[in-house]
Amino acid sequence: MTGMTWLMVIVVLAWTALFLYFTMHDLKCESKKEEIIAKGEELDPFLFTGEKARAEAREAYLNNDKVLKHFFEEEDVVKFLGIEGK
Amino acid sequence: MDDLSKKRGAWGSRIGFLITTWFAAIGIGNMWRFPFRCAMNGGGAFLVPYLLFIITVSLPAVTAEAAAGKYAHSDAVGSMGKVGGLRGGGVMMLVLNLFGAYYLVVVSQSLYWFGHAIKNTFATESSESVWAAFMDNKMLCFGIFFVTLILSAIPPYFGIKAGIERVAKYIGGFAIIVIAIGAIRAITMPGAIDGIVYYLTPDWGKMFTASTMTSALSQAYFTFGAGWGWYLILSSYLKKESDVGFGHLTTGFADTFFALMAGFAIIPTLFASGYNSENIGTLGSSTAYIAMPKVFQGMAGGYIISVLFFAALFFAAYSCAYVLVEVIGSFFIDTLGMSRKKGTIIAAVLLLICGTPAALSSYVLDSLDTIFGCYLLPLLVTVQVISFGYRFGANRLRIAEYNMYGNGYLGKWMTYLYLYWVPVVNVFLMVYFAWSMSGEGNPWYYGWKGFAVILIVTLAVVIGFDRADRKKGLPYDGMPEKADS
Structure with missing residues (x-):
């Protein structure tokens, strides 16, 4: 060989x-x-994907991405996005 | 378990889901075609581009399809509608799977050979004469196809957990063990080392040839089966907290791991049995049933090895067959609201109708395999890219599905590959096939004209459904509940 x-x-x-x-x-x-x-x-939906994934999801939510906003609310994960007051 | 999972069914275990998706990817092509393609196209020089194409083309396409399925929790038509607003793409996926009944004919041939291996027919008859007798007896061909169809409908009939998952775990586990043992045994045989050298030693001069690159690309592309909707359906039964992105890395690695092991089991065995680098080139996918029985007859313990080999070959082929039935059955269950049992029976009857011509004529089988494989499949992956990647948004899919409840972070590179590289590869493949098959000796529908017909029909169906949905007042806005209403 x-x-x-x-x-x-x-x-x-x-x-x-x-x-x-x-x-x-x-x-x-x-x-x-x-x-x-x-x-x-x-x-926590971001337990294994980490803070980067959480930050991207949060940004989409705060930027009013209507599809993802609706999806996060329906899936009841807004509380995990790290948004103050939520 | 949530209400939707209770209604539609869900996976009972993660390993059950993984093994089902692994073996849907593996199929018969990986077990037989891969080792020969690898060896004849420069060994390692083939392997390097092949692995790159697996990661950069197949993986992004399959992961997006799976994520769309999990997002929509519906059948092919429903998912294409909910995620991308192109229900027509889902309809064409159903058409592909219905006429993909020709694949059941391929599975039936492996079942027939498995039966003969058990009967030890090859000890007294040549494999050529058994093959010729089989191909000449049309009633026998149809009968074996019918039995295969029934066998393929049984797992979906009993559901995801009790049917598909249970069967996949047993046959997948068996096939992995058999191939691993076969590979270990083969590489320890006298003379096997020449086979390993032939199989893997890179011939770098071949690496950048058109033949090696297109062969590596088409093997990597077709081995996964993106575009059929199989991953979409299998992932639609995942629970909301299950991963759908990172886990598909295991599918990519499992698919090629199995192919590599099959190569270690087959190529060194052939070399140990007298084949060499000069005459092994005469073998190919069509001679799986001719060459191997002869090789096994000349070996100690040949009967047992023969039975195990053909069992593994049949199981690898069969593991795609019941997923194909499930894709069609799920349409009747999810979109038309039928019970699982009724939906599966109707799917089986339709497959019987669509598959019978291929069972009776190898010409029909080859034609369907060529046209659907070369044109409809890349076209449907392109429709998926438009639907999931551009209309819904590949980045949305990544944020909402790959990385939410994911088992590892997947970066934007996945979306870039899916949005830009995968469509380029699709277009290249279709144009290449049309160009290379437009020569003399091929029927007209193999070349540009065939490509044009498939393209026009697909566009007509996709645009037609889109227009109809708009007329109904359902303009797609990406919101699942509106597209679903």
Whole structure:
């Protein structure tokens, strides 16, 4: 086997590792969410996507994006957008 | 569980959803076509652009489709209407899936071979004669297609959790284990190392050739199945707190992981059985049923390996078949308000009508595969981009679905790829196929004229429904409840 073949074997192994990592991450996040809901606690919609996602959602809401504003209100997530007084 | 989930059904577990979407992406093409395409187009030189296309083309297209499904919680027509206001696009998706019944014929062939592997027919008869006898016996072809259709309708008939999810978990788990064991066994066989070298060693001279790039692009594009509406429907059964963006990264990785493993199981086995870099090029997707039985007959434990291989091949193919039935059935359930059982039976009857010509004639099967694959599928992905990406807004979809209840943050790069790169690839593919198939020897409908007919019909349906909705006083404004009323 040449060095190039080994390089491609490493690419395949890296791809496999990424597959396993993302799958485990996904399952872990989903089970954490289920745990929170089962405890009767409120689930923060941005728990795993972070403050950047929250800030983008907040900006859309404050900029009066009528579709997203309606969606956030219907889904009852406005309280998680970090808007003072909400 | 909320009221909508109770009414429509919902996934029972995350792993059930993931395995179903993984295997909807994998299909039969990844198990057989990928290893040969990879090996014959420069090995690693094919793999590099293929992986890039998976991430930059297939992933954004599939994720947007899935997010639209979760946003709308409806069937293809309802979701296209609610999310982008283009119900006609959903109607064309139904048409694609109805005539996609030809895929059930492909599944039926793998079922037939699985049956012969169990019977150990290949110990006494050549695979060529079994194949020829099958193709000559039209009643047998139809009968196996009919059985496949019934098998494909059973999981949707019993619902998402009790039907589709349960079946997907068993057969998906089985297929992964079989292919992993097959790959480990194959690479430890004497002479297998030459197969690995042939399979993976990059021939960089081939990397930037038109043949390798278009082959990598079309394999990456079609392997996921964006445009069929499968991810839209599967994701429409997700609960509101479930992720629909980041999780599809696992689909992208799983799809290619399975294809790579299949390559490790097949190519080294062929080399260990006497094939070499000179004559392996004569094999291809049509010889899956001819070459492998011969290879297995010459191996120790060949019977068991043969049964397991053809079982995995059938299960990989079957895992798309019941999703296809579900896409059609969900229209009758969600839009027309029928019960799940009734909707599934009507979907199966329609598929029987649309699939019978392909079951009886390989010419019809090849024609449908070519026309729908080359033109209608890229066209429907383009309609989805217009609908979800431009009319509804790809960034809205990202904020509201990818990143709300998501399992990881997805940046604006996903929306840029979806809005600008995916349509460019779609147009390129359609033009390339029309140009390359307009030569002599092909029917007229394979080339530019066929492309024009598909384009005109699709535009007429999409624009026609849009006009009708406007006349009814339902101008699309992106608000789900208005588009739904």
